[in-house]
Amino acid sequence: MKIIVCIKQVPDTSEVRINPETNTLIREGVPSIINPYDLHAIEAALQIKDQDPASTVTALTMGPPHAEVALRDAIALGVDDAALLTDRAFAGSDTWATAYALAKAAEKIGFDMIFCGKQAIDGDTAQVGPEMAEFLNIPHIAYVKKIEKIETGKITVHRLMDDGYDVLESSLPLLMTVVKELNTPRLPSIKGKMRAKKIEIRKWTRQDIGAEDSLTGLNGSPTRVSNIFAPVIKKERKTITGTPDEMAAQILDELKALHCIQPG
Amino acid sequence: MRLFVNADECIGCETCLAACPYAAIVMKDDKAVILEVCQVCRSCISSCPVEAILVSGESMQEKQPDFDSYQGVMVFAEQRHGSLAQVAIELIGAGRHLADKLGVCLTAAIFGAGQAEAEELIKWGAEKVYLYDSPELKEFNDEPYTNLLSGLIREHKPEIVLAGATAVGRSFVPRVAARLSAGLTADCTSLDVDLQTRNFLQVRPAFGGNIMATILCPNRRPQIATVRPRVMKKGTYDPGRKGEIVLLKAPNYDSRTRVLESVKEASEAAVNLQEVDVIVSGGRGMGGPEGFKLVEQLAKLLGGGVGASRAAVEEGWTTYSHQVGQTGKTVCPKIYIACGISGAIQHAVGMQSSDVIIAINKNADAPIFNVASHRVVADAREILSALIRKL
Ligand SMILES: Cc1cc2nc3c(=O)[nH]c(=O)nc-3n(C[C@H](O)[C@H](O)[C@H](O)COP(=O)(O)OP(=O)(O)OC[C@H]3O[C@@H](n4cnc5c(N)ncnc54)[C@H](O)[C@@H]3O)c2cc1C
Ligand SMILES: Nc1ncnc2c1ncn2[C@@H]1O[C@H](COP(=O)(O)O)[C@@H](O)[C@H]1O
Numbered sequence: 265m266k267i268i269v270c271i272k273q274v275p276d277t278s279e280v281r282i283n284p285e286t287n288t289l290i291r292e293g294v295p296s297i298i299n300p301y302d303l304h305a306i307e308a309a310l311q312i313k314d315q316d317p318a319s320t321v322t323a324l325t326m327g328p329p330h331a332e333v334a335l336r337d338a339i340a341l342g343v344d345d346a347a348l349l350t351d352r353a354f355a356g357s358d359t360w361a362t363a364y365a366l367a368k369a370a371e372k373i374g375f376d377m378i379f380c381g382k383q384a385i386d387g388d389t390a391q392v393g394p395e396m397a398e399f400l401n402i403p404h405i406a407y408v409k410k411i412e413k414i415e416t417g418k419i420t421v422h423r424l425m426d427d428g429y430d431v432l433e434s435s436l437p438l439l440m441t442v443v444k445e446l447n448t449p450r451l452p453s454i455k456g457k458m459r460a461k462k463i464e465i466r467k468w469t470r471q472d473i474g475a476e477d478s479l480t481g482l483n484g485s486p487t488r489v490s491n492i493f494a495p496v497i498k499k500e501r502k503t504i505t506g507t508p509d510e511m512a513a514q515i516l517d518e519l520k521a522l523h524c525i526q527p528g
Numbered sequence: 529m530r531l532f533v534n535a536d537e538c539i540g541c542e543t544c545l546a547a548c549p550y551a552a553i554v555m556k557d558d559k560a561v562i563l564e565v566c567q568v569c570r571s572c573i574s575s576c577p578v579e580a581i582l583v584s585g586e587s588m589q590e591k592q593p594d595f596d597s598y599q600g601v602m603v604f605a606e607q608r609h610g611s612l613a614q615v616a617i618e619l620i621g622a623g624r625h626l627a628d629k630l631g632v633c634l635t636a637a638i639f640g641a642g643q644a645e646a647e648e649l650i651k652w653g654a655e656k657v658y659l660y661d662s663p664e665l666k667e668f669n670d671e672p673y674t675n676l677l678s679g680l681i682r683e684h685k686p687e688i689v690l691a692g693a694t695a696v697g698r699s700f701v702p703r704v705a706a707r708l709s710a711g712l713t714a715d716c717t718s719l720d721v722d723l724q725t726r727n728f729l730q731v732r733p734a735f736g737g738n739i740m741a742t743i744l745c746p747n748r749r750p751q752i753a754t755v756r757p758r759v760m761k762k763g764t765y766d767p768g769r770k771g772e773i774v775l776l777k778a779p780n781y782d783s784r785t786r787v788l789e790s791v792k793e794a795s796e797a798a799v800n801l802q803e804v805d806v807i808v809s810g811g812r813g814m815g816g817p818e819g820f821k822l823v824e825q826l827a828k829l830l831g832g833g834v835g836a837s838r839a840a841v842e843e844g845w846t847t848y849s850h851q852v853g854q855t856g857k858t859v860c861p862k863i864y865i866a867c868g869i870s871g872a873i874q875h876a877v878g879m880q881s882s883d884v885i886i887a888i889n890k891n892a893d894a895p896i897f898n899v900a901s902h903r904v905v906a907d908a909r910e911i912l913s914a915l916i917r918k919l
Contacts (some may be wrong), residue, residue, distance in 0.1 A: 358711070395706040399706055401536075426695045483588060487711040491741070495738075511904055524863055
């Protein structure tokens with residue numbers, strides 16, 4: 265099985281703070297991590313490789329040169345090799361242009377399966393995976409929470425839905441986006457860490473993957489961020505005081521006023 | 529800009545040769561090839577039965593050639609297990625508002641439902657409903673859904689398309705956007721239009737809710753947005769409203785993936801947190817499994833759902849399906865009662881748009897009070913016990 269895992273290097277959003285004066289993100293000192301969901305995508309690929317050692321797992325990312333660190337972290341976990349798409353031409357990509365570039369690179373690498381995280385914690389869009397599948401003209405299954413079985417040329421998985429789950433069968437090749445319930449990511453091994461230090465990481469430009477200039481980066485992005493602002497909390501605030509019993513009575517009155525419970 | 533044939537897809541049927549008014553397509557090694565004389569009239573694109581003809585070289589920075597022919601608002605109305613999703617009705621409300629402002633028509637697309645659901649959409653405000661009622665579409669499947677919605681958009685050219693940011697919408701709508709080279713903005717929390725440019729102003733949170741961003745799609749149509757359930761308000765229901773229902777059948781609903789089984793989870797966890805009016809949510813401050821039981825009891829008495837912080841889930845007091853926040857569910861009930869939850873940003877992003885937030889925390893400086901509408905500085909276990917006694 266030839267497997268690609270798409271990983272993204274993201275700022276740890278739990279560490280991101282807003283500068284209240286300028287309404288901008290304070291990014292200094294915010295650590296970069298592998299998008300948490302992508303760790304589950306890596307784990308899913310590695311578990312398939314554990315079952316079938318003839319498999320190869322390639323980590324793929326698009327980002328600034330520094331994103332190489334994320335790929336080395338993936339190697340340390342047991343991924344075989346890695347490719348980094350890095351080029352000024354990719355700057356300003358929205359999800360459409362990101363998915364296009366990743367799809368071009370995936371074609372170059374070759375695959376039976378592609379894993380993505382459910383979403384990236386910086387953009388939170390969950391769009392890149394399905395868009396990539398469309399560009400590759402392969403099916404995809406989003407929110408995979410269990411891989412039931414893999415047979416020749418097909419796979420059976422559980423997909424998380426809002427009110428339960430669906431069991432689906434798909435032909436391969438297939439792209440899957442994964443949720444946390446799928447597995448528990450492993451920790452890097454000593455051997456893996458050593459390999460990660462030494463390994464040569466392929467770096468590809470726009471031309472290397474044969475991407476059209478007009479569809480790459482800002483040129484290939486239908487959407488534009490027009491302005492950024494701090495969330496406004498417009499809620500009027502009420503303080504409830506008294507003894508626990510009094511406070512409970514006041515909360516009940518509020519709930520009644522909101523028609524949450526019948527009066528009386 | 530030029531057209532080219534994806535040789536992997538081309539089946540050599542020669543249909544495009546006949547469709548080309550400029551004789552710009554020839555066969556080479558049993559595959560169609562487009563010559564330099566091509567005028568990019570695009571006649572061949574729609575003639576191709578396997579969608580093997582693609583456009584390239586059209587930068588999204590340039591206005592799409594048929595930009596001005598796009599008009600109207602279309603809502604993808606989701607059904608699940610045969611009934612209309614609440615979010616579909618909410619989007620009809622939001623879509624009605626946008627369509628009125630733009631002075632255009634509001635249409636809806638619904639797959640796998642029947643006349644009754646289509647009529648409901650009209651009563652909620654749609655003027656026209658495209659209904660694919662085939663039972664094969666009852667179960668959500670990405671490929672047929674993508675084909676049908678892309679087809680409707682190509683044919684009717686709405687300038688704005690809205691869909692729910694649900695498991696369904698978030699899965700197949702990106703494929704539609706990729707196919708149509710359309711802009712797609714996920715999880716919008718507010719929507720408006722700029723009447724001068726007719727640009728769609730889509731506001732969404734980013735960086736885990738730390739900032740809000742307005743997204744535009746200035747050169748491409750349609751402009752597609754997904755919206756989470758419970759974010760938009762329903763419009764007015766008018767049982768007398770008349771509209772048109774267009775019943776449609778597709779030649780096939782083939783897919784490379786197949787739904788073998790669709791399981792509706794029967795446990796209490798299945799109370800869909802995104803659909804309930806009231807959520808009682810507990811965090812580490814509930815102190816233990818018995819403390820957390822109070823949260824469950826109150827939720828039951830109020831006919832609501834049980835939420836939890838990640839800390840409470842990690843302690844094992846409840847299961848992951850109850851987790852609210854960045855790595856859990858985003859909820860927007862009428863009332864969210866946060867008990868013993870500190871209000872870390874990762875939790876807050878999942879619940880801060882709830883209408884009323886009652887926070888009970890014994891630490892007066894807990895960040896949860898920054899998003900709360902009702903501030904209760906007290907021991908959550910005492911307050912919950914008192915509430916349960918009174919109900
Ligand atoms: C990448 C990432 C993703 C995350 N995703 C999520 C997510 O989706 N959802 C989520 O919830 N968290 C998430 N977290 C974790 C989040 O940062 C917090 O750690 C978590 O929300 C804390 O839960 P808590 O408020 O229950 O616990 P604590 O932070 O321990 O707070 C407990 C609170 O209870 C109060 N308290 C204690 N005793 C009482 C009492 N008797 N009565 C009243 N109040 C009392 C305390 O004052 C305190 O404020 C994520 C973290 C990361 C890094
Ligand atoms: N720049 C990128 N490089 C590699 N993979 C990415 C990139 N952006 C997104 N992805 C993948 O797509 C998933 C969804 O991202 P998003 O659509 O941004 O929420 C992530 O979990 C990754 O698996």
